[in-house]
Amino acid sequence: MAGRFEAIDKKVDALVKKHGTRDPFQLAEAMGIRLIEHELGEIYGFYLQEYRIKLIFLNKNLTESKLRYTCAHELGHAVLHPDENTPKLFGISQNLELMVEAEANYFMLKLLIDGSHKEEYLDTMEKILNYYGLPRELEGLLKRLPDTIL
Secondary structure (H helix, E strand, O other), X not given: OHHHHHHHHHHHHHHHHHHOOOOHHHHHHHOOOEXXXXXXXXXXXXXXXXXXXXXXXXXXXXXXXXXXXXXXXXXXXXXXXXXXXXXXXXXXXXXXXXXXXXXXXHHHHHHHOOOHHHHHOOXXXXXXXXXXXXXXXXXXXXXXXXXXXX
8 A cells, every 4th residue: 555655645746746736626626626515414525527527526514624625635536536436435345445535535635734834843643633624533644644744
């Protein structure tokens, strides 16, 4: 899996360099991915491709912070798994689903953690996640990011 994370690192770095931003909303727009905010109940968001049109649905009731990291996560699906509609993944294979979700989460972390936290001298993973408005559940995955970022 380590090689897979290195490939994701390269994809994120290339996107940021090409578009000059880490903002997932701006990246989606630049890549021609439509963002649709809608009432989704308990669901934060999902990625869907229909007739070669890439769509990211976001729950309009989320906080700004949750919208940002959800958009980054779903953008990860659009970049890493462009032909996989995330709603269809559930129930197919738990192992595939876990791998695909872990990759999208890693993409999100790599995209959103820009290194600006270093100026704040944050000394724990939890403080770094809080700084970026990211959920604490990602602490284990955060440890996989290169030391140059953390």
